[in-house]
Amino acid sequence: MDPLPSPPPTSATPSDDVKRRLATPVEFIRGVGPGRAQLLERIGLRNAGHLLFNFPRDYQDLSNERTIEQLEEGRLQSVRGVVAEISATSKGFGKSRLAVLISDGTGHLRGMWFNQPFMRDRFREGMHVLLTASPKMRGLMWEMSHPQVTVLADEEATLDAKLLPVYSLTEGLSQYHMRRIEQAAVEEFADQLEEVFPSPLLKRYKLMPLVEAVRAIHQPADREVLEQARRRFIFQELFVLQLALSIRRSEQRQLKAYELPATAKVDARIRRLLPFELTASQEKAITEISADMALDRPMNRLLQGDVGSGKTIVALYAMLVCVANGRQAALMAPTEILARQHAETLAKMLEESRVEWALVTGGNTRSERDETLRRLAAGEVNLIIGTHAVVQESVKFKDLGLIVVDEQHKFGVRQRSALRQGDVAPHYLVMTATPIPRTLSMTLFGDLDFSTLDASPAGRQPINTYLVEPEQEPRWWHFVGERLREGRQAFVVAPLVDESENMPAPSVAEAFERLTNGELAEFRVGLLHGRMTSGEKQDVMERFRSGETQVLVSTSVIEVGVDVPNASVMTVLGADRFGLAQLHQLRGRVGRGSRAGYCGILLEATNEEARERLESFSKSNDGFALAELDFEYRGPGDLFSTQQHGMPPLRIANLMTDRDILEEARREAQLLVAADPGLKHADNAPLRQQMMTRYGKSLELGDVG
Known part of the structure; x- marks a missing residue:
């Protein structure tokens, strides 16, 4: 795990004493000591400031906690109790049953786990646990099947908190001890923090003050208070990012470039x-x-366009x-x-x-x-x-x-x-050629101006896309064969180079073997993948371009830019392994000549969500709409990896769900940079320092003042 950034500066002119206090090594915080300090070091937590801004990754919602006698059937509920009895049975290979009896003084409840023998080691008689699931009455006793389990220390057994924080851990560090350490850090150091946002901005966007937000995100009284605290830190994270992007644009415009007029x-x-x-x-x-x-300053422009634009x-x-x-x-x-x-x-x-x-x-x-x-x-x-x-x-x-x-x-x-x-x-x-969703255009590509090509050149042929059920495969391969006999060429795309035990998906090696000995045995079939040498790839592509090879079996190495006008048919295997934007790129390799293109998506044992995605793909040839849909389904990482781009990952903001906050943060950041281009004003020093700590290196920001 990457080390967390240094804690945010706490005022425009933070005192040395405040800095020193926040830099207190974790070893000296109540409940830590030398041994646990080494464990915390593994996850990048080295001082008090790191702990304050080490936010929970989740929360155990106890708002619907009941006693056993209060349980209702069919509703998600939590029960706190003591393990009274453990019974584990096995009925041959791969078949096991674990029953754990819980008592809370008002009755008994049985937790059941099937074919999960490892769960036995989580329980011992007399321990305090919290079980969460939808209970059912079995005979005369309530029962929960595969409930979520939270092991409670004795001191936590009587907690009346409704939201229990869940932190990222490392081996040797329990959730209970992590909660105690975080609580100690908040109690001792949170008050040292001073606000980095001016009061008007806090009021304008209804943001919780910093100290209150730190306390609330670690120890929320209820879901509403938690969301207010999260909103504060989401806004701050996105605001600092937008400041960095605005400063980068400003710095780029101060550089000198050759004037290259198109007379x-x-x-x-x-x-x-x-x-x-x-x-x-x-x-x-x-x-x-x-x-x-x-102009005499460098252009920084992104040209985006759909396939074939x-x-x-x-x-x-x-x-x-x-x-x-x-x-x-x-x-x-x-x-x-x-x-x-x-x-x-x-x-x-x-x-x-x-x-x-x-x-x-x-x-x-x-x-x-x-x-x-x-x-x-x-x-x-x-x-x-x-x-x-x-x-x-x-x-x-x-x-x-x-x-x-x-x-x-x-x-x-x-x-x-x-x-x-x-x-x-x-x-x-x-x-x-992968259209960029608006949210990403404001973040990963926020330092660039945009030009968009939204029309295809005249003569561009339509591409017909079909979802091919398993029983329809023989008809599809017959159709491919007919196109090949007419003199056309075809692509067959698979997600893997070789078969893999870890990923049950088709490979090009497997597809090549099957097709050359089966459905496409009468045709000349070539093989292309990323492990080939440069010379081998070039030779394969030349033979395909010249028509010597009729079918090219390939990985997604052909997704970008490969132009063979005579190729009119594409078959995609393991399509659920590709994003919609990538499938659209692949599909764009056909229909580039005088004939219409055809793309067959072979449906295997796909789940309902995957089938829904592929149905959306088959109905749309609009790369911009598909990119937005891909973003909704899969998130930004599948379209544009933040690591690949060089940007540090967001820690609390979510680009899919926090778009409105992103718009607000972007607008406010641009106003601030316009008013104080170098963030040189003393009041902006804390934000400038945060920005440089977080993005100075990845965005190659210079000395902004």
């Missing part, structure tokens, strides 16, 4: 190279990008504007397959042009790479395309004016900025 002459020369008429949304994006690049052409326009102004441009792609595909597109466009370009990937020979890098440093190469190899220290530019990063979420903040060299910052254009 009428430059525009006309570039448009002569474009293979087709641009859509209205492409024209709008080009206008926004051109306006940014004409024409982002690459917009990016190439921007790169050619850069080159026309005598500067170099770089395009960074997440995979070698996509980098090579961009290179092919560029080669076709620049056949009649004098623009010098090069491709740098891990597949280059040493001599090829050295020669390309020499020419790049000398300014002989105007435009370079590559994978992460482009960000290595050995890559030097003579005059870098523009960086384009494809599939933004595959790169962290540090990878993006690694290309910056010298005193003049390059302009920045990042692209994604």
Whole structure:
């Protein structure tokens, strides 16, 4: 577990005594001592301040606690009592029963666990426990099946609290002792905290004062008080994040960049190279990008568009504007397959042009790479395309004016900025074919301006999506075979490379073996996955593009950018292992030519939620709607990993449920930064310190005052 950040500063000019008190080592807090201090150290709790802001991960709700004689059937209730009797029986392999009799002075209740023999070790006669479940009357006795169990220390047996905090633990540390330690820390140190928010802001957003909120989140009187305390800390966490993003934008705008105007002459020369008429949304994006690049501060813009909306052409326009102004441009792609595909597109466009370009990937020979890098440093190469190899220290530019990063979420903040060299910052254009939900656009991508492509180029074919039940599979494979006999090509996608005991999902190895000996035995089938060498992947893709291979069995390595216009059918195995946004990316690999596309989702033993998700997917071709739906179903981690992006995870806020608070925090943070751009005012010093402690490194914030 990552260490918790230092406790928030407690005032604009916190006294040394207050700082010293909050820095009191946990060893000297009542109930800890040297032994438990070592256990707390394992979970990053080293001082009093850490304990104050180590919030419970959950709460045991005792608001519906009853005595046994008060129980009602069919309602979730809790019973506190003493273990009177334990009976464990086994009926052969895998079949066991545990019965624990509880007494509370008003009657007896039996807790039952089936096929969970490990539960036996949790109980001993005479111990105090709290059982929570929906009871049923069995004969003359109440019974709870598989109840939630809370073991109570003797001192807790008579607690009248209605919400019992549940903390993250480490081996050797009990929940009871953790509660006592936290209670001691709150009682001794909470009053040392001084408010970081001004009174008007607390009143405007109805926020609980800091000391009161710390007490309430550890020892809530009831659910309403708990929610008020949580709201206070959710607002504070999101507010500090939004401050950091606003400061980052402000700092970026203070950097110097080359002015790269798209004059009428430059525009006309570039448009002569474009293979087709641009859509209205492409024209709008080009206008926004051109306006940014004409300024003497760096553009920081994200270009998002649905599958097949024409982002690459917009990016190439921007790169050619850069080159026309005598500067170099770089395009960074997440995979070698996509980098090579961009290179092919560029080669076709620049056949009649004098623009010098090069491709740098891990597949280059040493001599090829050295020669390309020499020419790049000398300014002989105007435009370079590559994978992460482009960000290595050995890559030097003579005059870098523009960086384009494809599939933004595959790169962290540090990878993006690694290309910056010298005193003049390059302009920045990042692209994604996974539309970004609004909540994420305000957090992980809050430092970027947005351009959106919401229309597909003319001639783009529809994609028909079908959910294929197990009994319908023979008909589906017959349909695939008919398309192949017509001269079309097909993808088959599976989530795993090899079979796995830990994850019951289809693998490409398994699918390749089955199809080449079964349903698709008469066709030429190829295999592609991420463990292949660069040369092997390139060879497989070339054979598929040329039509030598009719079917490509692949992992999701083909999800981004692979363009084979003759491929019109896709079959997805283990679809419940993919997010909706990823499935939409995969589906976008077909229907890119003159024929309609077809996507078959093979339904296996999926649960109801998975089936509901896949039905939503089959009914919509709108990537923006699917991205929002994916966010609702799976949360932000499945779309854009915060760790991948380089941002520390949120500790109490939830981007799915706290959107309204996020909007408030964002608005207030932007107002504060507008009024005090460097957060230099003394009243803002605590917030500035919090912001730098939390986000200074990950967002590469400079000295803001």
